[in-house]
Amino acid sequence: MTHPAFRLPAEWEPQAGVLLAWPHEETDWAPRLSEVEGTCAALAAAISHFERVIICVANATISARAQACVRAAGIREERCHLVEIEYDDTWLRDSGPITLSDGSRFRLTDFRFTGWGGKFEASRDDVLIGGLVVRGLFGAAEHRRIDWALEGGAIESDGAGTILTTWRCLHQRHPEQSRAEMSALLQRELGAERVLWLEYGYLQGDDTDAHVDTLARFAPGNAIVFQACDDPTDAHHDELARMREELAALRTRDDRPYTLHPLPWAQSILDDGRRLAASYANYLIVNAAVLIPAYGDAADAQAARVIAAAHPGREVIAVPCRPLIWQNGSLHCMTMQLPQGVLA
Numbered sequence: 378m379t380h381p382a383f384r385l386p387a388e389w390e391p392q393a394g395v396l397l398a399w400p401h402e403e404t405d406w407a408p409r410l411s412e413v414e415g416t417c418a419a420l421a422a423a424i425s426h427f428e429r430v431i432i433c434v435a436n437a438t439i440s441a442r443a444q445a446c447v448r449a450a451g452i453r454e455e456r457c458h459l460v461e462i463e464y465d466d467t468w469l470r471d472s473g474p475i476t477l478s479d480g481s482r483f484r485l486t487d488f489r490f491t492g493w494g495g496k497f498e499a500s501r502d503d504v505l506i507g508g509l510v511v512r513g514l515f516g517a518a519e520h521r522r523i524d525w526a527l528e529g530g531a532i533e534s535d536g537a538g539t540i541l542t543t544w545r546c547l548h549q550r551h552p553e554q555s556r557a558e559m560s561a562l563l564q565r566e567l568g569a570e571r572v573l574w575l576e577y578g579y580l581q582g583d584d585t586d587a588h589v590d591t592l593a594r595f596a597p598g599n600a601i602v603f604q605a606c607d608d609p610t611d612a613h614h615d616e617l618a619r620m621r622e623e624l625a626a627l628r629t630r631d632d633r634p635y636t637l638h639p640l641p642w643a644q645s646i647l648d649d650g651r652r653l654a655a656s657y658a659n660y661l662i663v664n665a666a667v668l669i670p671a672y673g674d675a676a677d678a679q680a681a682r683v684i685a686a687a688h689p690g691r692e693v694i695a696v697p698c699r700p701l702i703w704q705n706g707s708l709h710c711m712t713m714q715l716p717q718g719v720l721a
Contacts, residue, residue, distance in 0.1 A: 383477040383484050384568040387536030388662040389597055389688065391717035394429030395663060397421065398467040399443040401435055405466070405704055412700040418450035420668065420696050420708065425453040427664045429720065431514065432459050433469070460512055465492070465502045468706055470590065471528035472502035473713030474509075476518070477568055483518035483719045485510065486566060488527035493585050494549050516721035523566055526550045530588035530710055532563070535595040538570035539630065543578060545587040573627055578620035581612065582654035584705050591656040591707070592620065596687040598636065599629045604658040605639035638687040641676035648703055659707035660684055663714070667691050670698035670708045
């Protein structure tokens with residue numbers, strides 16, 4: 378019997394659930410733990426109204442704490458499952474499985490996780506996927522370990538053979554490799570036909586080396602939602618303007634321009650003088666809804682309108698994310714969606 382090829386589904390395709398990890402006192406969240414717990418509880422509760430949410434917890438004490446927090450936030454408890462496992466950090470977009478499917482079978486691609494190019498300790502996060510497999514979370518899915526550094530936030534898939542990524546990030550991870558070599562590997566391991574590269578785009582306060590999920594996201598109907606900057610006095614203005622030009626020059630597989638949806642720019646958010654990376658592009662698509670980051674900024678409402686237009690027919694739900702950007706990520710960075718059928 379011949380099977381269809383494995384591919385990386387688009388995020389807007391049907392999902393079984395979303396994976397995240399609970400912050401605790403032994404993570405970098407310790408100084409502001411109660412704030413980030415509130416955001417994580419709100420996030421988990423919102424997901425549970427549409428699909429399952431699987432929460433990694435480091436031990437029984439943290440499990441009890443997580444259960445109390447999500448219950449208070451109104452989670453649908455029948456859709457919440459806690460898994461006890463060790464981890465270094467809570468950014469499961471980057472340490473969680475990048476799941477491929479051929480329509481009936483699943484492949485958990487497990488790329489090497491290096492703590493964003495060796496910036497942070499990552500030994501436990503690098504074996505997280507294997508630990509979840511051993512615990513029976515994914516049923517009969519194939520576990521494929523790939524000895525090549527890649528984070529989930531560094532790639533975007535349209536589900537139809539195109540991957541979008543940034544040169545700044547992947548060149549940092551693999552300075553010895555050419556663009557052609559990296560494109561070939563991504564195509565082979567992600568079941569893609571082509572890779573589109575962005576040269577420009579960055580956010581101050583981002584320590585991922587320009588993950589694409591903070592900058593530009595595929596949307597249905599050959600569209601791209603992207604973070605723009607309309608303030609000519611802002612340090613990001615020229616770089617994001619060049620990224621916009623790059624996006625406008627990209628072509629679909631049938632050689633047409635993408636429909637572009639520019640996101641508004643939040644005012645500068647500082648923490649002890651350090652600028653935080655407040656990107657509206659870092660949203661999460663779930664079944665029938667889009668969860669979007671809110672920063673308490675006047676631009677929050679316009680960002681919601683833009684994302685709603687790019688993802689018609691989905692409810693748009695804002696999740697307060699100021700506590701998350703203190704540690705240089707946002708809502709999408711905290712989560713990893715799992716395609717329908719992969720969970721045991």
